Amino acid sequence: MARRPEFLCGAILLGVLLVLAIKFTCSRAKNVVAPAQPPVRFFSSEAPVVDLYLGQIDQVERLRSVAEVSLIFLYAPWCAHSMAARQEVQLVAKKLAKQVQFVAVNCWWNQGRCRKQNRLYQYPIIHLFYRRYGPIEYKGPFVAPYVESFILKVITPLTYLSSQAKLQDFLSYHEPRVVGFFQFNSSPQPPGYLTYVSSALQALRRDFRGAVRFGVVTNRQVAQSIPVQEEGSIYLHRSFNSSLIFPRAQLNFTSEAICRWVFEHYQSVIQWLQPPGTKSRLLEEELSKGPALLLFLPHDPLGSQPSALLQQVSASLATQLESFTPTGAACCHSVPVPQSAAVCELCLEHSGPWTSLGCAIPPVAPSRLSPVSCSSYLIYSAFRQYSACCATNLTKETPPTPGPRARGVTGLHCHTNKTLRFYLLDAELNWPLAVRLGAPHKNRKGHSTIVDVKEEVHYVLQPKLHRELQRPYSVLRRHLVGQEQVQSDAPPLIAEVTSSSFTHTVLDPQQDVLLIYYTQWCSFCSMLNHVLIQLARLLQGNGALTVARVNVALNDLPWEFMVDQVPTVLLFPRYRKHQSVKFPEDQPITLPNLLRFVLQHSDSVRSPHTAAGEGGPGLLRAQVKALQAEVGQLHRACERLSQQLAQLWRDQRRLSMDTRALETHNQELQHELRSLEEQHRHKSQQLDEAVRRLHELAHTSESLLRENTLLRVLLRALRDRAEAGDEEDRDSKESRDSEQQRALRTS
Numbered sequence: 001m002a003r004r005p006e007f008l009c010g011a012i013l014l015g016v017l018l019v020l021a022i023k024f025t026c027s028r029a030k031n032v033v034a035p036a037q038p039p040v041r042f043f044s045s046e047a048p049v050v051d052l053y054l055g056q057i058d059q060v061e062r063l064r065s066v067a068e069v070s071l072i073f074l075y076a077p078w079c080a081h082s083m084a085a086r087q088e089v090q091l092v093a094k095k096l097a098k099q100v101q102f103v104a105v106n107c108w109w110n111q112g113r114c115r116k117q118n119r120l121y122q123y124p125i126i127h128l129f130y131r132r133y134g135p136i137e138y139k140g141p142f143v144a145p146y147v148e149s150f151i152l153k154v155i156t157p158l159t160y161l162s163s164q165a166k167l168q169d170f171l172s173y174h175e176p177r178v179v180g181f182f183q184f185n186s187s188p189q190p191p192g193y194l195t196y197v198s199s200a201l202q203a204l205r206r207d208f209r210g211a212v213r214f215g216v217v218t219n220r221q222v223a224q225s226i227p228v229q230e231e232g233s234i235y236l237h238r239s240f241n242s243s244l245i246f247p248r249a250q251l252n253f254t255s256e257a258i259c260r261w262v263f264e265h266y267q268s269v270i271q272w273l274q275p276p277g278t279k280s281r282l283l284e285e286e287l288s289k290g291p292a293l294l295l296f297l298p299h300d301p302l303g304s305q306p307s308a309l310l311q312q313v314s315a316s317l318a319t320q321l322e323s324f325t326p327t328g329a330a331c332c333h334s335v336p337v338p339q340s341a342a343v344c345e346l347c348l349e350h351s352g353p354w355t356s357l358g359c360a361i362p363p364v365a366p367s368r369l370s371p372v373s374c375s376s377y378l379i380y381s382a383f384r385q386y387s388a389c390c391a392t393n394l395t396k397e398t399p400p401t402p403g404p405r406a407r408g409v410t411g412l413h414c415h416t417n418k419t420l421r422f423y424l425l426d427a428e429l430n431w432p433l434a435v436r437l438g439a440p441h442k443n444r445k446g447h448s449t450i451v452d453v454k455e456e457v458h459y460v461l462q463p464k465l466h467r468e469l470q471r472p473y474s475v476l477r478r479h480l481v482g483q484e485q486v487q488s489d490a491p492p493l494i495a496e497v498t499s500s501s502f503t504h505t506v507l508d509p510q511q512d513v514l515l516i517y518y519t520q521w522c523s524f525c526s527m528l529n530h531v532l533i534q535l536a537r538l539l540q541g542n543g544a545l546t547v548a549r550v551n552v553a554l555n556d557l558p559w560e561f562m563v564d565q566v567p568t569v570l571l572f573p574r575y576r577k578h579q580s581v582k583f584p585e586d587q588p589i590t591l592p593n594l595l596r597f598v599l600q601h602s603d604s605v606r607s608p609h610t611a612a613g614e615g616g617p618g619l620l621r622a623q624v625k626a627l628q629a630e631v632g633q634l635h636r637a638c639e640r641l642s643q644q645l646a647q648l649w650r651d652q653r654r655l656s657m658d659t660r661a662l663e664t665h666n667q668e669l670q671h672e673l674r675s676l677e678e679q680h681r682h683k684s685q686q687l688d689e690a691v692r693r694l695h696e697l698a699h700t701s702e703s704l705l706r707e708n709t710l711l712r713v714l715l716r717a718l719r720d721r722a723e724a725g726d727e728e729d730r731d732s733k734e735s736r737d738s739e740q741q742r743a744l745r746t747s
Helices: 005-032 057-064 080-096 113-117 146-154 164-171 193-206 220-224 257-264 280-285 308-321 427-436 463-468 502-506 523-525 529-538 593-599 616-746
Strands: 050-052 070-075 101-108 126-132 133-138 158-161 179-182 213-216 233-238 270-272 294-297 342-345 387-391 421-426 447-452 456-458 495-497 512-518 547-549 568-572
Touching: 050 057, 057 070, 057 101, 057 113, 057 146, 070 080, 070 146, 080 101, 080 146, 126 146, 133 193, 146 193, 146 421, 158 164, 158 193, 158 270, 164 179, 164 220, 179 193, 193 213, 193 257, 233 257, 270 616, 294 427, 308 342, 427 447, 495 502, 502 512, 502 547, 523 529, 529 547, 529 593, 568 593, 593 616
Parallel strands: 050 101, 070 101, 158 213, 179 213, 270 421, 294 421, 495 547, 512 547
Antiparallel strands: 070 126, 126 133, 179 233, 294 447, 342 387, 447 456, 512 568
């Protein structure tokens, strides 16, 4: 480079030109790109919401200090969810403006502090602060009643229980309840009270619905009815097993530890499900745990009392399916389980209502009690309900003795039905899911259904749910979404199968059924319609074989009768419905192949048990031979038709070529005709123009003749006048000459 300075100068010059080009481009870009408009107020000026639309999140701390409870609404002006939640938050703010400070912050403007300090991936976000505790994020639906209910739970995280009646009413709900005992006599704020309040707020952070409610007792006599003796104790009420007291000796007395202990040990027969978003997998996770009873009920988040149907369902579940049986109750059956060191008792009720669900618990010494694990002995089925418990303190040397006084079964403390889980969903928010599960489209009063993902079954319960629950051996009807059955007087050529008619049509033991699986979007399925129609017409006289089809895109079928591709042809023989035969995939679906497939696997042809009145096997063989002869004739007819069609095709081809040549010649003639007509029209126009000019010339010539005659007359007149003037001049000249001569003479 030092030896060739011209390279260095060239590189420097190129760099300078590049910098100038970039600068020029950037200056042009500044003139082209318009600056962003400054943000405007997002909330209405009439709403009691402090709108920090410039993203001044540093002002939030100052606004929080003036109120005990604050709500922070983080939004983006362009977000549709933020716009939808804006109206709901304004409705809540107008009702709770005196108790809660509502603050909205624009976290999208790039020059605001909120955008610079936070990295948010979704909008909107609601945070609540109770004094200095927070933030408590709200993860529920952005509907005014739900938001208001959550705010009220944050405002009053504890329920004051002043009497035994209020305490019993507080513990009578199906939801988990926690009671803390604190006395305010010695000090205005007992030790551990703030920690207990923080644990209630911590529970709201984990569950926005507030399913676990916290109460506080300040009277020792009321606390002893639980029973709780020591001050500062925290009592977890459980309806189906023994209640618990927070072990302060083993665990740290912190809000996180208390909240974790409550959520690990509480029991609830009914759980509210509210997916936080459209892509939530909460319902999938719950359904994967086992069979689930989904109850779609109208829900009022602001209601102080649960609905009558909810109370009825919870009472039925508590008394029938989740009941705890005290010592001494009778047991119907004792069933050993093929497991090492474990014995289960299966309790069934033969008749009458559910009065004895539990198993016998023999009285034993306290030293012999050991931890037990309760689990289900079998899965839930639609034909029976039961509860089962396992004891893990037995050995193989002590086999159980069947009967209610089985001395080998010891240590059974819990009797719960874990084979069916119960979930509640708000009908207004989740009605499309209920419609998919068999509910009517318009009537939103309620819907109940059982879904078992593992077994791929779905049951729709009757409107009166308590009657279904009181039937221990009720047979539930499996529900499948499908088309309505079309009633017609004349029997169709091809039977159209739906979800409701599949069982009595395809599984009819008196007929062989050839079933074709298709969909409306399968193009190859529509191409096979003529083959199916020919087959159905050929077999129309045979009453023992039915040709049917099912649209699997619009009709749900039991999983054991579904296929993995369309079109698919299955034959269900009349005597071997469980051994359905699939048409080979390597063969084309043609009429001869379908006939051969039916003749090979149909029980109507192969069965030797045909009734004598129907003609016996000889008649069937004769029918088969006649059918084969008809098939041969059809083949020969098809060949002749093919030859005729080929000849017709060649003739048609020749005629089409001649027609195309004639059409070409005709087009040429038409073109020549049009050109001749155009020439004729042009010549006619020229002749008309010549005639017009001739007329004009004739008229002009006549005018010229008249003018010529007049000119002649005028010339003659002028000539005469000129001659007369000449004569006068001569006369006057002669007279003057004569006078001059006379004058000369005189002189």
